[in-house]
Amino acid sequence: EAQVTQNPRYLITVTGKKLTVTCSQNMNHEYMSWYRQDPGLGLRQIYYSMNVEVTDKGDVPEGYKVSRKEKRNFPLILESPSPNQTSLYFCASSGPGGPNTEAFFGQGTRLTVV
């Protein structure tokens, strides 16, 4: 089954404790991206990747890091989480054409930073 898998689904952590949210897709997609979703602000793109070893900032990259060492994986790293990073996070991937084609989303990760 074609899918995008995020882990964990729910995470509560403390300020400053480094964490990683994993994202994996099995569709051989080149384009992958991370979003955060907050009430009233919609989906905002954090980072995106056009292919292996090619990443670029989205609209809200501050406080986040990503890496793309393999085509299927695109982890999101919070080196020193802060309460303002409490949000619902989505990973997405798209096939040839990248942002001009359908995006497939993971199930979401609800992160709470206390």
Add this chain to the structure above:
Amino acid sequence: QKEVEQNSGPLSVPEGAIASLNCTYSDRGSQSFFWYRQYSGKSPELIMSIYSNGDKEDGRFTAQLNKASQYVSLLIRDSQPSDSATYLCAPGGGATNKLIFGTGTLLAVQP
């Protein structure tokens, strides 16, 4: 001016009516346009894509695109309570490689 603008709603329509959702975008280079549906707490899922000016119909859904006016809309005919969700507009690509979404319109279909 926001890159993608949608009325946040809620848009309330009675069951069986036509729901009309609108979206304007600022990037004239956008060539592809998508409508996603998102139920509360769930992931967005694609319901319509449109690439050319005019109308595109798929079942109860019709997408309309006017590139000159930088306007895209979604019509839902015979609205059902199960259509109650947030609808996200996403103009693809354009001048950047970002996939940007509007803030979404909350649709409530009243039985």
